[in-house]
Amino acid sequence: MLDSGGARRSVIGDGPQLLTHYYDDARTMYEVFRRGLSISGNGPCLGFRNPKKPYQWLSYQEVADRAEFLGSGLLQHNCKPCTDQFIGIFAQNRPEWIITELACYTYSMVVVPLYDTLGPGAVRYIIDTADISTVIVDKPQKAMVLLEHVERKETPGLKLIILMEPFEEALKDRGQDCGVVIKSMQAVEDCGQRNHHVPVPPKPSDLSIVCFTSGTTGNPKGAMLTHGNVVADFSGFLKVTEKVIFPRQDDVLISFLPLAHMFERVIQSVVYCHGGRVGFFQGDIRLLSDDMKALCPTIFPVVPRLLNRMYDKIFSQADTSLKRWLLEFAAKRKQAEVQSGIIRNDSIWDELFFHKIQASLGGCVRMIVTGAAPASPTVLGFLRAALGCQVYEGYGQTECTAGCTFTTPGDWTSGHVGAPLPCNHIKLVDVKELNYWTSKGEGEICVRGPNVFKGYLKDPERTKEALDDDGWLHTGDIGKWLPAGTLKIIDRKKHIFKLAQGEYIAPEMIENIYIRSEPVAQMYVHGDSLKAFLVGIVVPDPEVMPSWAQKRGIEGTYAELCTNKELRKAILEDMVRLGKESGLHSFEQVKAIHIHSDMFSVQNGLLTPTLKAKRPELREYFKKQIEELYSISM
Secondary structure (H helix, E strand, O other): OEEEOOEEEOOOOOOOOOOOOOOOOOOOHHHHHHHHHHHHOOOEEEEEOOOOOOOEEEEHHHHHHHHHHHHHHHHHOOOOOOOOOEEEEEOOOOHHHHHHHHHHHHOOOEEEEEOHHHOHHHHHHHHHHOOOOEEEEOOHHHHHHHHHHHHOOOOOOOOEEEEOOOOOHHHHHHHHHOOOEEEEHHHHHHHHHHOOOOOOOOOOOOEEEEEEEOOOOOOOEEEEEEHHHHHHHHHHHHHHHOOOOOOOOOOEEEEOOOOOOHHHHHHHHHHHHOOOEEEEOOOOHHHHHHHHHHHOOOEEEEOHHHHHHHHHHHHHHOOOHHHHHHHHHHHHHHHHHHHOOOOOOOOHHHHHHHHHHHHHOOOOOOEEEEOOOOOOHHHHHHHHHHHOOEEEEEEOOHHHOOOOEEOOOOOOOOOOOOEEOOOOEEEEEOEHHHOEOHHHOEEEEEEEOOOOOOOEOOOHHHHHHHEOOOOOEEEEEEEEEOOOOOEEEEEEOOOOEEOOOOOEEOHHHHHHHHOOOOOEEEEEEEOOOOOOOEEEEEEEOOOOHHHHHHHOOOOOOHHHHHOOHHHHHHHHHHHHHHHHHOOOOHHHOEEEEEEOOOOOOOOOOOEOOOOOEOHHHHHHHOHHHHHHHHHHHO
């Protein structure tokens, strides 16, 4: 780590300049794919499967050809080959998503992903704000949602909807009635094949994608990212890992995290750049393990929630105290190896304890990357040992393309998010009102470099809040430098609140401790400046809680257990124990909990599409229960 004027940068790099690209022939997303095409010698590129069938593959050349045909077809349908032309993609992860994206890049058009979980109001807002006249969708149901907006005269600019899947003639008629042309993707590709246009490749400074982030309040914000932004970000990742686990042509990535988010986009770009393969899940997260066994991926991008589930599942199967002791003993032996730099999956401990979990991921994973939310140090440490592969953690946000810090290979300690990537500087700034001072190595995390976005689309006010005059992105996260030069996330600036006695509370940090309680799947910690203590809403893990309760002599169905006072007391005691072990002050511990049987989800409006808690919505949703908890505990 090097210090200059309070800002820090990676020691990994070639000289003082921040990294803008890794390969001279891959400075835009169009060139990235062309490089993969050239390296792979027209090898397999995009994979998909039907239930209980093996993966089928589209070759690099097929993907490139179809992208040119689709792009040419779009130009024949009044789209312009320039960065003012925004094309909406409203689809789940699948090969056609990538073909559409590449079609846009081949003709300098801009991709605007839409996703189901934004909600219809947000989809309407994005189509209007981005002046989108063409949207490519996967299913007829989504086309109907879009047509409803046109029929209500909410999105008058929408003129063309292209479907990946078959549709009824009635849909065409409905479109015609409100002035929208409905076409199949195949028909548009055929049209482009007959009327081929020469590619119009973009420049690194050209806009590539407008990624709308839902946030926890207000309208979505459209982060404008250039080709140079995305290339710089994944080049930083390549530079950090180049000597240890460099991507290869035989790498296979399993794609199930939403392509509408930059974390997945950046990792996929790394694979395409090296001629590797990307296999898509069937679309049902419950079948992910089945897909992984069929695909045998080598690269596995995940979010911490999935890591937590894997961890809980392993421990819930150790259903006697002896089995648990043996599992913990084996994990400690392997963790000692990891700390000394040995990562393997062929030890006696793997054979006895961890072979099954490794096989459930396909048996070939050599690299796991986690991001999008803080990962529990306990879980990360355990899985690094149990999975016998390199597990990296990154930190960032859409506004710096995806990542701005990343685990340094060889540093397998947990409890931090790594060091700055070679494509950006990071500095902390004082947050006076919360008593965070850079003199103590704490403050709001700010990022500057070629991976930092250009601003929010048509939103100068919120752009000014995020980007200062010197080009620093203010993330809204509070960080702390650790002695080794790594960064630890303490909490969100905006979520910190005061209790009545003036003590500051960082609820997410507390929640991350409590969800390590075995029966707890989700947690919402609530407090406000009029109350002297915290209360909590707990969602139990339906797979784990019944057996956990049984060990304590409490029987019943899941629904009955959720209302059992004795069990509620036992869960609260377990949470408080974990809080004490983690060094929480007594004012940071919840004094009462309510058990809620249904998971917080994107569908019920309590999580954002990136699976972060929507705190204002949670507060409103559980208003009655929170009031009861305070009245009982007073």
